Amino acid sequence: MTLAPQRSQGTGTAGGEEPTALSPGAASRPDGPGARPWVMATAVAVAVAGAALGFNGVLRGWAWYSPVFSTVLSVAFSLAVLRSLRARPWLVTAGGLVALIVAVTFIFFRQHSIAGFIPSPETMNYLGKFLRRASETVLAESTPVAPNAGIVMLICAVLGVLVILIDALAFPLALPATSGLGILAILVVPAMVKPQSVGVLGFLGAVVGYLLILGCSHWYTPDTRTLADTARNPGQLRRGTVTAVAALTLTLVLQLVIPGFDQGTFPQGSRLNPFGGATGLNPMISLGNSLRSPSGEGRITFATNAPTTPYLRSVTVDTFDGDSWSPDDRESSRQPGTGRLEAGHETAPAELRVITAVNTGQYTSPYLPAPYAPEAVNGLSGRWSWDPATLSIKGVDTNSRGQQYVVSSVTPQLTAALLAGASGPVTGVPELFLREPSNVPEVVRSTAKTVTAGANSPYSRAMAIQRYLRSAEFSYSLQSPVQGGYDGNGLSVLADFLTQKSGYCIHFASAMAVMARLEGIPSRIAVGYAPGRPTGATVAVSGQGPLPEFEVDARDAHAWPELYFQGIGWVAFEPTPSRGVVPAYATDAAARSGASTNDRNDALTPGDGSTQAPFPVPGTVPLPGAGTPAPSGAQAAQALYGVAAVLLLALLVASPRLVRSGVRRRRLRTAARGYPGVTAGTALPGWAELRDLATDYGVAPGASETPRHFSERLRASTVLGEPGGADGPGQRAAAALTEDFEREQYGRPGGVAGPARTAGSADPADSAAARIALVQASLRANAGFLVRLRAAWLPPSVMSGWRRALRLPRGFLSRTAQYSRTARRTRRGFAGSWGKIRNSVRRVRRG
Numbered sequence: 001m002t003l004a005p006q007r008s009q010g011t012g013t014a015g016g017e018e019p020t021a022l023s024p025g026a027a028s029r030p031d032g033p034g035a036r037p038w039v040m041a042t043a044v045a046v047a048v049a050g051a052a053l054g055f056n057g058v059l060r061g062w063a064w065y066s067p068v069f070s071t072v073l074s075v076a077f078s079l080a081v082l083r084s085l086r087a088r089p090w091l092v093t094a095g096g097l098v099a100l101i102v103a104v105t106f107i108f109f110r111q112h113s114i115a116g117f118i119p120s121p122e123t124m125n126y127l128g129k130f131l132r133r134a135s136e137t138v139l140a141e142s143t144p145v146a147p148n149a150g151i152v153m154l155i156c157a158v159l160g161v162l163v164i165l166i167d168a169l170a171f172p173l174a175l176p177a178t179s180g181l182g183i184l185a186i187l188v189v190p191a192m193v194k195p196q197s198v199g200v201l202g203f204l205g206a207v208v209g210y211l212l213i214l215g216c217s218h219w220y221t222p223d224t225r226t227l228a229d230t231a232r233n234p235g236q237l238r239r240g241t242v243t244a245v246a247a248l249t250l251t252l253v254l255q256l257v258i259p260g261f262d263q264g265t266f267p268q269g270s271r272l273n274p275f276g277g278a279t280g281l282n283p284m285i286s287l288g289n290s291l292r293s294p295s296g297e298g299r300i301t302f303a304t305n306a307p308t309t310p311y312l313r314s315v316t317v318d319t320f321d322g323d324s325w326s327p328d329d330r331e332s333s334r335q336p337g338t339g340r341l342e343a344g345h346e347t348a349p350a351e352l353r354v355i356t357a358v359n360t361g362q363y364t365s366p367y368l369p370a371p372y373a374p375e376a377v378n379g380l381s382g383r384w385s386w387d388p389a390t391l392s393i394k395g396v397d398t399n400s401r402g403q404q405y406v407v408s409s410v411t412p413q414l415t416a417a418l419l420a421g422a423s424g425p426v427t428g429v430p431e432l433f434l435r436e437p438s439n440v441p442e443v444v445r446s447t448a449k450t451v452t453a454g455a456n457s458p459y460s461r462a463m464a465i466q467r468y469l470r471s472a473e474f475s476y477s478l479q480s481p482v483q484g485g486y487d488g489n490g491l492s493v494l495a496d497f498l499t500q501k502s503g504y505c506i507h508f509a510s511a512m513a514v515m516a517r518l519e520g521i522p523s524r525i526a527v528g529y530a531p532g533r534p535t536g537a538t539v540a541v542s543g544q545g546p547l548p549e550f551e552v553d554a555r556d557a558h559a560w561p562e563l564y565f566q567g568i569g570w571v572a573f574e575p576t577p578s579r580g581v582v583p584a585y586a587t588d589a590a591a592r593s594g595a596s597t598n599d600r601n602d603a604l605t606p607g608d609g610s611t612q613a614p615f616p617v618p619g620t621v622p623l624p625g626a627g628t629p630a631p632s633g634a635q636a637a638q639a640l641y642g643v644a645a646v647l648l649l650a651l652l653v654a655s656p657r658l659v660r661s662g663v664r665r666r667r668l669r670t671a672a673r674g675y676p677g678v679t680a681g682t683a684l685p686g687w688a689e690l691r692d693l694a695t696d697y698g699v700a701p702g703a704s705e706t707p708r709h710f711s712e713r714l715r716a717s718t719v720l721g722e723p724g725g726a727d728g729p730g731q732r733a734a735a736a737l738t739e740d741f742e743r744e745q746y747g748r749p750g751g752v753a754g755p756a757r758t759a760g761s762a763d764p765a766d767s768a769a770a771r772i773a774l775v776q777a778s779l780r781a782n783a784g785f786l787v788r789l790r791a792a793w794l795p796p797s798v799m800s801g802w803r804r805a806l807r808l809p810r811g812f813l814s815r816t817a818q819y820s821r822t823a824r825r826t827r828r829g830f831a832g833s834w835g836k837i838r839n840s841v842r843r844v845r846r847g
Contacts, residue, residue, distance in 0.1 A: 036220045037083035037171075043216045044167050044179075045076040047209020048159055051183050054190040054202020055155065064147035064155070067107045071156040074103040075163045089172045093164060100160035108153045130154075146490070162186060166213075176217035180210050297554045298363040300529070303539035303547035304356040304371070306411070308581070309531035311572070312358075312369040312552065316390040316562070318524040320437040320491070320514055327527075328432075329394060334385040338377035338393055341386055350413035357406050357541050364401040368393040369528055371409045372572070379405035389430055390524070406541065414571060414585040419459040422565040426522055429564050433522035437514060441495035448515035461519045462563050462573060465512050467588050469575035476578045477502045508576040509559040522564035526572065530558035530580040653793075656802075660696075660795045664689060664772075671768035683740035686768030690737050690775060692797035694719070697779045697787060700796070707745075711738035720778045730778025733771035740768075 049072045056062065078099030082092040106117040108130065113123045133150030145151065166182040169175045183206050190198050198206075304310060315327045335341075356371050363369070368384065370377060373391055377384075382398025426434065451468045455461040480502035481493075494514060497507040509525050516523040532552035539549050558580055562570045574582045651658075667685035691701050691710070697719050701710045711734055716723060720730035764770060780788055790796070 036216075037080040038077075039216050039220075040171055040213070041076040041080035041167070043209060043212035044163055044170060045072050045209075046212055047166065047179075047183050047206060048072050048076075048163050048186065050205020050207075050209045051186040051202055052155075052159060053205045054187055054198040056201065057199060058190050058193050059145060059147045059151070059155075061147065064152045067152055068156055068159060070107060071100070071103045071160050072163055075100050075160045076167065079164070079167050083171070089168075092172075093168060096160075096164040096167070100157065100164070103160065104153060104157055107156065108149060146492075159186070170213050170217055174217075176213050179213055183210055299361050299551055299553045300358065300363050300369060300532075301361065301535065301549055301551045302356055302358040302532075303541060303549045304354060305544055305547055306354040306356070306371070307352075309550055310354065310356065310371040310409075310411075311526075311528055311531060311558070311560070311580070313372045313392075313526050313528040314365060314367040314369045315392045315394075315528075316524045316526050318390070318433055320510075320517070321439075327392070330387055330389060333389070334387050334394070336383070336385050336396075338374075338380060338384050338386060340376055341374050341391060342388060352411045352413060354409050354411060355406065355541060355544055355547075356409065357539055357547070358404070360400045360403045362401065364399055366395050366399050368395070368400050368403070368405075370407045371411075372526070373411070373570075374407050374409045376408045377405055378408075379403075412568065414568070414583070416459070416585050419565055419568065419571065419585055420457060422459065422568050423457045424566045426520075426564065426566050429522050433524060433564060434517065434520070436517055437491060439491065440514070440518065441491055443495050443498050444491070444511075444514060445518060447498055448518045451515070452519050458519075458521050458563075458565060462512075462516060462521060463586065463588060465515050465519075466573050466575045466586060469508050469511060470577050470582075470588075473501055474508070474577060475502045476504060476576065478504050481507065505557075505559045505576045505579055509561045512573060512575040513561040513563075516561065516563050524562050524570075525559055526562050527557075527559050529556045532556055656795055656798045657793050660692075660798050663692070663798075668769045668772065683737070683744040683768070686737050686772060687741035689768075689772050690734060692795075693772070693775055693779060695797045695800075696791040696795040697783055707738055707741060711735065719782055720775070721782055728778060729774045733774035733778075736766070737768065737771050737775075 049069050052065070052068050052072070055064070055068075075096050079092055079096045082095045087095065101119065102117045105113050105119050105123060109119070109123045109126055110116045112120070112126050114120045130150040130153050133148055134154040135150075138151070162182045162185065166179045169179040169182065187198050187202060187206055190202060300312065302312070317327050319328055353375075354371060358369065360369070368377070368380075370393060374393070377393060380403055383396035384393055384398070385396055386393045447468075448465070452461040452464045455464045480500060481497070481504070491514075494507070494510050497503045498511060506525075513523040513525050529552040532550040535549045535551050537549045538546035540546050558576075560572055560574055560576070560580060562572050564570050571585075572583065573586050574580045667689045671683070671685040687707070694700065694710075694714050699714050699717055699719055705713075714720065715731045715734055720734065721728040779791075783791070
């Protein structure tokens with residue numbers, strides 16, 4: 001009599017999914033996906049959209065969140081629809097990508113697509129423009145940036161891809177805990193960019209979404225270790241609470257000991273900074289993060305014979321339109337070489353020539369810091385060019401890191417009387433320095449008009465603006481712009497600053513430069529470093545003798561306005577209270593400087609701008625910084641990242657072994673699991689493990705081989721001991737596993753599965769785990785070293801499954817190509833048949 005199989009499950013193959021036992025209550029669940037795809041899609045959407053809340057502060061305002069939320073929902077629920085229709089996993093992923101493309105096209109390229117959601121060649125043209133705009137935003141703007149279409153589109157696309165990745169980890173791959181890596185990837189961006197880190201909203205949104213993913217996953221796929229059918233088990237709440245408390249404790253404690261976290265309390269105060277502090281001044285005038293650095297990075301040392309410590313100037317900003325300002329490099333007009341520069345200022349009654357020897361150390365920037373106005377720079381390595389309009393020096397194929405050079409500069413000896421007499425009309429200066437910004441906020445225009453009322457010369461108007469900004473109405477603060485949401489630059493930021501009357505150098509410099517243009521005075525913003533501090537050492541410079549050495553770092557980053565006066569040239573002013581040094585020609589004794597809320601930065605300002613540091617005992621020392629070691633924090637961070645790289649490589653090498661061990665443990669837990677009165681499902685995992693063990697040691701089951709034939713071939717081989725032996729422990733264990741499997745698969749319906757035993761009375765020696773251990777021990781004892789090494793670290797049962805997964809895309813492409821060829825042949829056949837029919841009709845008509 002032929003026995004009909006009790007169930008239709010497969011016997012399990014190497015690298016495939018093995019059948020598992022049914023848990024109590026599973027039979028009462030509906031046959032099909034049910035609500036699971038929709039619940040998991042909701043959890044993934046909450047996780048991604050919640051983590052995206054942390055981008056507030058990276059992007060200004062909340063207008064960007066609507067398209068982000070729409071994209072996340074569209075992709076997540078498209079995946080749910082396909083899973084509800086029982087589509088194959090690869091088709092679900094492909095459908096998610098299609099949904100992402102459709103959503104992005106509908107939101108951003110509706111007017112340049114087919115039917116409003118199908119991409120067209122015109123869509124691709126606009127996509128290139130959007131990506132270029134996003135690239136400019138990332139490279140050139142400081143946070144918070146204006147949410148332009150390019151950067152918002154890029155964020156939507158990235159978040160949509162992460163929805164697909166997180167969904168794949170949580171659903172088909174059954175790795176819900178690993179899906180947290182995708183959520184963490186979202187949080188890394190605000191953690192590294194925003195001064196206040198992720199923020200409470202983004203952190204809580206990510207936590208809630210992650211917990212939903214874990215909870216929903218366990219609800220529909222219970223953990224076999226808990227012996228619970230669903231998450232309703234009271235023990236789950238206790239374990240979940242303990243796990244959450246432990247995770248939160250580690251989160252708060254680890255940031256105190258791991259290098260790369262700034263001071264504060266996570267998630268609001270600790271800013272993840274794995275690259276250490278900024279070692280180069282950002283020429284896009286993102287100075288806030290540098291000034292807020294708790295320890296100075298990017299140390300520059302210089303020695304000079306100037307009577308007062310000079311500012312080091314890197315670049316200028318002269319276009320004040322839009323929500324973000326950046327320098328114009330004017331590549332077409334730049335001049336090569338730095339051996340001779342035209343200073344660009346008018347001849348003053350008295351001029352002072354200054355020699356400055358600079359060592360940039362670890363400071364890295366395409367722009368070169370130098371005192372203004374440079375006439376020659378010698379000793380540079382690499383190719384450099386300079387801008388005749390601004391005298392900014394920029395590397396062609398190099399940067400400022402590790403440069404040692406000597407700058408010859410000329411400084412006009414200016415007085416208030418000389419500037420007051422420069423009242424003639426401006427001629428000979430490019431129009432761009434006079435151009436008024438478009439869409440100037442009314443508060444800026446009215447403030448400029450009020451402040452300069454009664455001033456009858458360019459100098460008196462400039463002094464009125466500086467006096468206003470340095471008055472007691474304004475205060476210097478690094479935190480107020482962050483808290484008020486106007487950190488950065490741009491006309492809207494400037495309007496907020498004049499309303500709040502609190503900010504740092506970029507706000508004061510921007511205000512004076514824009515208001516000066518509104519009053520007809522050419523202006524620009526210089527970016528560089530305020531006068532530094534003496535180090536107490538001297539440097540011997542050829543032809544100059546020993547010169548006093550000074551230092552600056554990221555905490556000295558500064559911005560100041562430069563105004564043009566006819567017949568004199570560009571003149572620097574200092575409107576920022578408590579920072580820098582007010583030049584003698586711009587000093588107003590009657591003015592009372594504004595307060596500062598940053599005591600640490602006040603200490604960086606020299607007490608007297610007219611005094612030079614006393615000369616220490618003369619002695620020749622090498623140029624400063626040549627052997628300056630990296631900061632201890634940076635060294636620790638580099639060591640940590642090196643260790644992390646080694647651990648990652650070790651994890652990659654060990655991944656086949658870890659996967660194989662995990663599969664074995666899961667199978668044996670499933671085989672050992674039992675409930676009172678239930679024994680079904682105990683043999684299938686053990687049989688699947690036996691097949692994979694045999695595959696790992698060189699006896700792979702055939703595609704059409706029956707279980708009994710495979711078992712006999714395995715026991716007859718030498719891998720378990722003597723050929724044909726039946727009394728060895730390995731052979732007996734393999735025979736028992738085969739018998740249990742055959743009885744469960746092909747035995748009488750309703751009969752006993754495996755040896756007649758229950759979970760409570762089973763003999764441990766008869767368990768699947770004990771038998772698998774005997775088989776494995778026999779295989780190891782009879783295998784050579786190389787075979788054991790391959791089975792342990794590169795198990796064929798795992799590697800074959802990975803190879804099949806890698807072949808899927810290639811197979812899909814080949815099938816697609818085959819379908820295309822078939823379609824072409826069909827079209828050609830149809831065209832030929834139509835031609836024959838048409839010719840026949842013509843012959844009939846002629847006849």
